[in-house]
Structures are given as structure tokens and as C-alpha cells.
Amino acid sequence: xxxxxxxxxxxxxxxxxxxxxxxxxxxxxxxxxxxxxxxxxxxxxxxxxxxxxxxxxxxxxxxxxxxxxxxxxxxxxxxxxxxxxxxxxxxxxxxxxxxxxxxxxxxxxxxxxxxxxxxxxxxxxxxxxxxxxxxxxxxxxxxxxxxxxxxxxxxxxxxxxxxxxxxxxxxxxxxxxxxxxxxxxxxxxxxxxxxxxxxxxxxxxxxxxxxxxx
Amino acid sequence: xxxxxxxxxxxxxxxxxxxxxxxxxxxxxxxxxxxxxxxxxxxxxxxxxxxxxxxxxxxxxxxxxxxxxxxxxxxxxxxxxxxxxxxxxxxxxxxxxxxxxxxxxxxxxxxxxxxxxxxxxxxxxxxxxxxxxxxxxxxxxxxxxxxxxxxxxxxxxxxxxxxxxxxxxxxxxxxxxxxxxxxxxxxxxxxxxxxxxxxxxxxxxxxxxxxxxx
DNA sequence: TAGATTGTTAATCGATTAACAATC
DNA sequence: TAGATTGTTAATCGATTAACAATC
Numbered sequence: 001x002x003x004x005x006x007x008x009x010x011x012x013x014x015x016x017x018x019x020x021x022x023x024x025x026x027x028x029x030x031x032x033x034x035x036x037x038x039x040x041x042x043x044x045x046x047x048x049x050x051x052x053x054x055x056x057x058x059x060x061x062x063x064x065x066x067x068x069x070x071x072x073x074x075x076x077x078x079x080x081x082x083x084x085x086x087x088x089x090x091x092x093x094x095x096x097x098x099x100x101x102x103x104x105x106x107x108x109x110x111x112x113x114x115x116x117x118x119x120x121x122x123x124x125x126x127x128x129x130x131x132x133x134x135x136x137x138x139x140x141x142x143x144x145x146x147x148x149x150x151x152x153x154x155x156x157x158x159x160x161x162x163x164x165x166x167x168x169x170x171x172x173x174x175x176x177x178x179x180x181x182x183x184x185x186x187x188x189x190x191x192x193x194x195x196x197x198x199x200x201x202x203x204x205x206x207x208x209x210x211x212x213x214x
Numbered sequence: 215x216x217x218x219x220x221x222x223x224x225x226x227x228x229x230x231x232x233x234x235x236x237x238x239x240x241x242x243x244x245x246x247x248x249x250x251x252x253x254x255x256x257x258x259x260x261x262x263x264x265x266x267x268x269x270x271x272x273x274x275x276x277x278x279x280x281x282x283x284x285x286x287x288x289x290x291x292x293x294x295x296x297x298x299x300x301x302x303x304x305x306x307x308x309x310x311x312x313x314x315x316x317x318x319x320x321x322x323x324x325x326x327x328x329x330x331x332x333x334x335x336x337x338x339x340x341x342x343x344x345x346x347x348x349x350x351x352x353x354x355x356x357x358x359x360x361x362x363x364x365x366x367x368x369x370x371x372x373x374x375x376x377x378x379x380x381x382x383x384x385x386x387x388x389x390x391x392x393x394x395x396x397x398x399x400x401x402x403x404x405x406x407x408x409x410x411x412x413x414x415x416x417x418x419x420x421x422x423x424x425x426x427x428x
Numbered sequence: 429t430a431g432a433t434t435g436t437t438a439a440t441c442g443a444t445t446a447a448c449a450a451t452c
Numbered sequence: 453t454a455g456a457t458t459g460t461t462a463a464t465c466g467a468t469t470a471a472c473a474a475t476c
Binding site: 014018 | 226312321362386403404406409411412415416420
């Protein structure tokens with residue numbers, strides 16, 4: 001595997017490739033050429049080949065790509081052949097929402113516990129997941145070897161939660177708080193800004209009209 | 215306002231500018247230069263000026279940008295000075311999650327109804343929002359002038375829901391289904407691929423390790 | 429072998445950054 | 453006026469697309 005710093009644009013496309021490969025597998029398709037894949041997924045054949053060759057030559061000239069093995073390769077590149085233990089911080093609406101969502105996903109990601117500062121919530125359960133005292137989070141993360149923290153608190157406390165999680169040793173933070181947070185270099189960070197996404201939708205809704213008007 | 219096709223990269227940054235402007239307003243900051251904004255938000259001063267000038271000259275030479283009016287301008291560009299009526303399709307885990315989330319946001323976006331095909335759910339409520347029969351969605355959207363449909367169904371039915379919503383006349387679709395969908399040109403589409411986001415996090419968690427190893 | 433399709437290099441395109449003249 | 457900072461043009465950088473030789 002080469003390692004000359006893969007661009008983020010490429011990485012963002014990998015899960016999408018993988019999703020389409022799952023569909024193809026379901027349909028019993030065994031091989032696919034970059035050209036066929038192109039019409040399916042909507043990237044150019046050139047881009048598909050370019051993207052995949054960042055990680056190695058997965059294809060075969062004159063034949064194409066094996067759906068099964070390409071799926072396996074991409075899954076491995078993404079690290080989906082591993083298991084990830086997660087905790088949710090913030091057992092309010094958003095935390096509840098994510099807990100529900102994670103439960104219905106049958107992936108290698110599993111939520112082991114939730115944390116809150118609200119005494120009324122501590123000791124209860126969030127969709128079957130125990131809600132514990134936020135005071136004890138560092139201890140818990142260390143002991144249970146939790147690798148991902150899901151931040152579902154309000155924007156004002158998100159940074160302090162991120163600091164604590166990083167200190168406790170998580171390897172990744174999935175941030176749903178409506179704030180940008182900073183993490184040490186060795187901690188991976190992925191932001192889900194739902195309101196940004198909605199605002200972007202609003203822009204395009206109006207933009208489309210402007211175009212129609214011309 | 216110029217209209218020479220704003221790149222999507224720019225649009226994706228607008229909500230972020232807006233969030234920082236809200237913070238600045240809270241702190242009572244009245245003006246900000248592109249240079250000061252740069253250190254705060256992490257884009258280059260050049261990019262900030264370039265971005266803003268896509269929409270007009272909001273600044274003043276020798277002074278900078280007025281926080282208040284820049285906030286107003288960006289809000290207007292995004293279309294956040296308007297009201298948006300929404301429906302949720304799919305009252306399962308994900309729909310419930312989004313309903314909760316939308317409720318806690320006090321923005322110009324409001325969910326008026328939810329739809330499902332499950333007879334056990336129809337007639338009940340989802341966080342105070344009535345759950346109606348999916349059969350009647352077109353009629354409802356037309357009558358209530360709903361402008362945004364939030365798709366919270368499984369991947370297998372997402373496209374058919376999108377078709378129905380488009381037919382009924384929504385102007386935007388916020389898609390949480392783990393599938394890519396196609397919509398007519400006049401309908402805006404925003405995808406939230408939570409699993410893609412999580413997979414991208416997994417990649418970076420492992421990628422960071424590779425770097426450490428070298 | 430001939431045909432197909434990859435892997436990879438070169439060309440193009442677009443987005444970001446730098447520079448600076450305009451102007452408050 | 454002098455100083456500061458924008459608006460905008462030009463230069464650079466990176467990502468996408470095209471082309472084609474390598475090879476299954």
C-alpha cells in the first residue's frame with residue numbers, strides 16, 4: 001500500500017463505492033468495469049480508476065474489477081474489518097436520536113454506554129444503554145477501551161467533552177454538537193453538522209428558483 | 215447580486231461563517247476584518263474575501279466587515295429569512311430521531327406531519343407530530359404547501375418516496391436514507407449519509423496510526 | 429492472438445492563495 | 453492625509469479528466 005497522503009476527497013468517496021458494491025453483490029454481479037461502474041455511481045471511469053489506484057491495483061486488465069474482492073479491499077481500507085466500542089455523551093434529544101440510530105445499524109460499531117450530568121437521567125437507560133455519571137467517563141473509557149466518543153451535547157460544552165475524551169484515550173470523535181471543536185493530532189474527528197446541511201438545502205431551494213426565473 | 219454559478223464549496227462554507235458570526239454577535243463584537251476572521255474560523259483571509267465577494271461587497275475598505283450586517287446578508291443568501299414547512303416520511307427510529315432533533319431547533323424550519331405505512335403507527339403521534347397514512351401524503355403536501363420532505367425510510371423505498379414528494383411539489387428533500395436518490399432538476403436535494411460519515415471516521419482513526427508507525 | 433480494460437502519465441479544469449491597486 | 457483593509461486580478465496549487473501504453 002502506497003502512503004503518499006490520500007486526499008480527503010478520495011476518502012469521502014470510498015464509503016459510496018462500498019455501498020454500490022453491496023448492491024451489486026446482492027444482485028449477484030461478479031465483475032464490473034470502471035466504465036459500467038461509472039454509469040452506475042455517476043463518477044467518471046477515470047476517477048474511479050484513479051481513486052482505487054491510490055491504494056493498489058485491484059483490477060485486472062481486459063476484465064475489470066471483481067465485485068467481491070473490491071468490496072473486501074475497500075472495507076479493509078476503511079477499517080471496517082475491525083470492531084469499535086463507542087460511548088454517547090449527552091442523553092438528551094440528540095443523544096437519544098443517535099442511540100436509536102446506532103441500534104438499528106448492524107455494523108462493527110456498538111454503543112456501550114451513555115453519559116450525562118443530569119442526576120435525573122443517571123442510572124436510567126437510553127434505548128437499553130445504561131446512562132452513567134459524566135464524572136466517571138474517563139475511568140470508564142480507559143477501563144472498557146472505548147475507541148469512539150459520540151458528542152451529543154450542546155455547543156457550549158462540546159469542547160470540554162472533546163478534551164476529556166481525548167485525554168481518556170479515544171481514537172476518534174464523532175461530533176454532532178453544532179460547534180467546531182479541536183482535538184489532538186492523534187485523535188480523528190468527524191463532524192456532522194445537521195443544521196449546516198439544512199441551511200445548504202435552503203440555499204439550493206432558493207437558488208433553483210432564481211435559475212428558473214432567468 | 216451576481217449570478218455566475220456559485221461553486222458548491224463556497225455554499226458549504228456559508229453556514230459555518232454564519233455560526234461564527236452568531237458567536238461574535240453574542241460577544242458583542244461589532245466589526246471584524248478578514249484577517250481576524252481568518253484566525254478565528256481557520257480559512258485564509260483571502261478565501262473569506264473571495265467567498266463573500268461572490269455575493270457582493272459586504273465590507274468596507276480600511277474598516278472590515280460589520281458583524282451584524284454580514285450575519286444578515288449571509289442569512290438572506292441562505293434563505294433563512296423565509297419559513298419552511300416540513301414533513302417526515304418514516305416514523306421509525308430514524309424518523310423519531312430527526313423529529314426530536316428538529317423540535318429542539320428553534321429555526322425557521324418546522325415539522326408539520328409525519329407519514330408511515332404501518333397501521334399501528336398511523337393515528338398516533340411522533341413527539342407531538344401527528345403520524346398520518348403515507349397513502350395521503352400527496353394530498354397533504356399540496357394542501358399544506360409543504361416545501362421540504364425529510365426522508366427517513368429504509369434504503370429500498372427512498373426513491374419511491376422521493377418521486378412522490380417531487381410529484382406533490384416539495385422544493386427540497388433532506389435525505390437520511392442510506393441510499394442515493396434522484397430528483398427532478400427543480401427539486402433541491404441534500405443527503406445526510408450518517409454511515410458514510412462514520413466510515414470516514416473509521417478510516418482516519420486507522421490512518422492516524424499508520425502515520426504514527428512510520 | 430485480438431479485444432478489452434486496467435494502471436498511470438499528461439492535460440485540463442477549478443479552487444485556493446497571493447498580490448496589489450482601489451478606497452474608506 | 454496616512455493607515456488599514458477591502459475587492460479583484462494574477463499565480464499557484466490540487467483535483468479531475470483524457471489519453472494511451474501495458475497487460476490480462
